[in-house]
Amino acid sequence: MKIFNTKQEIKAYLTSKKEENISIGFVPTMGALHEGHLSLIKKAKKKNDITVVSIFVNPTQFDNPEDLVKYPKTIENDIKLLETVSCDVLFFPSVKEIYDDNIASEKFDFDGLEHQMEGKFRDGHFDGVGTIVKSFFEIIEPNRAYFGQKDFQQLQIIKKMVKKHRLNVKIKGCPIFREEDGLAMSSRNTRLTKEHRIAAPFIYKTLKKARKKFGTENAIKVTEWVTKQFKKHPLLDLEYFTIAEEKSLKTIKNKEFNNKYRAFIAVFAGEIRLIDNIRLKNH
Numbered sequence: 001m002k003i004f005n006t007k008q009e010i011k012a013y014l015t016s017k018k019e020e021n022i023s024i025g026f027v028p029t030m031g032a033l034h035e036g037h038l039s040l041i042k043k044a045k046k047k048n049d050i051t052v053v054s055i056f057v058n059p060t061q062f063d064n065p066e067d068l069v070k071y072p073k074t075i076e077n078d079i080k081l082l083e084t085v086s087c088d089v090l091f092f093p094s095v096k097e098i099y100d101d102n103i104a105s106e107k108f109d110f111d112g113l114e115h116q117m118e119g120k121f122r123d124g125h126f127d128g129v130g131t132i133v134k135s136f137f138e139i140i141e142p143n144r145a146y147f148g149q150k151d152f153q154q155l156q157i158i159k160k161m162v163k164k165h166r167l168n169v170k171i172k173g174c175p176i177f178r179e180e181d182g183l184a185m186s187s188r189n190t191r192l193t194k195e196h197r198i199a200a201p202f203i204y205k206t207l208k209k210a211r212k213k214f215g216t217e218n219a220i221k222v223t224e225w226v227t228k229q230f231k232k233h234p235l236l237d238l239e240y241f242t243i244a245e246e247k248s249l250k251t252i253k254n255k256e257f258n259n260k261y262r263a264f265i266a267v268f269a270g271e272i273r274l275i276d277n278i279r280l281k282n283h
Contacts, residue, residue: 061128
């Protein structure tokens with residue numbers, strides 16, 4: 001596996017490969033890698049000649065400075081994991097390499113997608129995401145880029161950015177990778193206390209029950225039911241639960257037959273914030 005720390009080096013290397021007409025798959029990460037990341041890399045490897053992974057903890061997408069400081073950094077272990085799945089290239093730049101001395105986000109218009117759910121609770125988060133993903137697309141120029149559906153809102157926003165900025169990359173959304181007990185895999189899971197880790201699978205269990213209820217009840221009733229379940233839970237605090245239309249991400253009251261819906265949730269387990277979502281069947 002080749003490791004590059006500068007834009008200049010990785011660009012020169014990938015440009016030489018493109019001259020050989022080689023396709024590039026790209027998996028952007030913030031490190032603290034787990035099986036979910038590895039599943040994206042395996043998908044990229046199947047469809048592309050070269051797979052590039054970036055590890056970069058992006059300061060502009062953290063609305064909480066403390067969260068940025070505490071974000072797990074495990075580069076030695078990450079490199080070992082990347083080698084187990086035969087990753088071709090790791091791009092591991094410093095903050096200075098990417099932002100120079102101006103650590104600030106570009107301003108984006110995602111046609112309102114950024115104002116739903118996460119956007120209501122994490123000020124400027126999606127401008128930070130857009131800034132770094134667009135920057136990496138320009139450096140790496142991948143044919144395809146792979147993102148997990150755990151961050152479904154982020155996935156839709158990146159698709160919108162690619163369309164609006166006419167970027168020449170195909171965005172591939174990949175299924176949520178879960179622990180055996182159902183908890184969506186996340187780098188933040190390593191920061192859960194033992195007690196909260198045992199409690200956390202309740203999130204997915206509740207999502208599955210909500211999906212079942214959505215078959216016979218309207219979105220308002222399902223939302224009220226989920227809220228009640230978390231009020232009764234001693235260790236988990238619900239930040240939001242919403243049923244939204246997949247394309248616009250707008251919260252719905254009543255379902256329409258041809259639309260695709262998804263339930264989204266954010267929960268605090270102590271000081272650790274966990275998000276998840278589930279596709280809903282529309283009968």
